[in-house]
Amino acid sequence: EAQVTQNPRYLITVTGKKLTVTCSQNMNHEYMSWYRQDPGLGLRQIYYSMNVEVTDKGDVPEGYKVSRKEKRNFPLILESPSPNQTSLYFCASSTDGNYGYTFGSGTRLTVV
């Protein structure tokens, strides 16, 4: 089944403890992105990648890192999480923009 897989689905962590949210797609897609969803603010792009080793900032990149060492994987790294990064995170992928995006099931992160 063609899909974007995120792990974990739920995560509660403490301020400052480094964490990684994994994202993997099995559709051989070139483009991958991370979004966060917050009440009243909607979905906002954090980072995106157009190919292996090519990444760029989205609208809200502060406090996040990404890497794209393999085509299928695009992990999101929070080096020192803070409570304002409590959010619902989505990974998405696309062949190219004209064919639409497939989203993962989301990761609900709580930073206390």
Added chain:
Amino acid sequence: KQEVTQIPAALSVPEGENLVLNCSFTDSAIYNLQWFRQDPGKGLTSLLLIQSSQREQTSGRLNASLDKSSGRSTLYIAASQPGDSATYLCAGLPQGGSEKLVFGKGTKLTVNP
């Protein structure tokens, strides 16, 4: 900066009604547009994609159209069912090579039995 407005923000209808959800972009230069459905606490499920050369797409009881001249899209749901209850999001990919989908804040639909 591209902004997306979805109207109404919430809608409650009895089962069986036909309904229209609206989406508008401040900048009408949209390359393509996608409608998504989101159930509470869940991910985004793609419903319809209107590609750059298209103006309309249909899937079952759903029909979406895009007027590129005005930057407006509508999602038509025929014969609504309680299982259609969810939040519906529209997202546009701006022209000019951007890979950032710009999302509206959604319309929360409740279909009452």
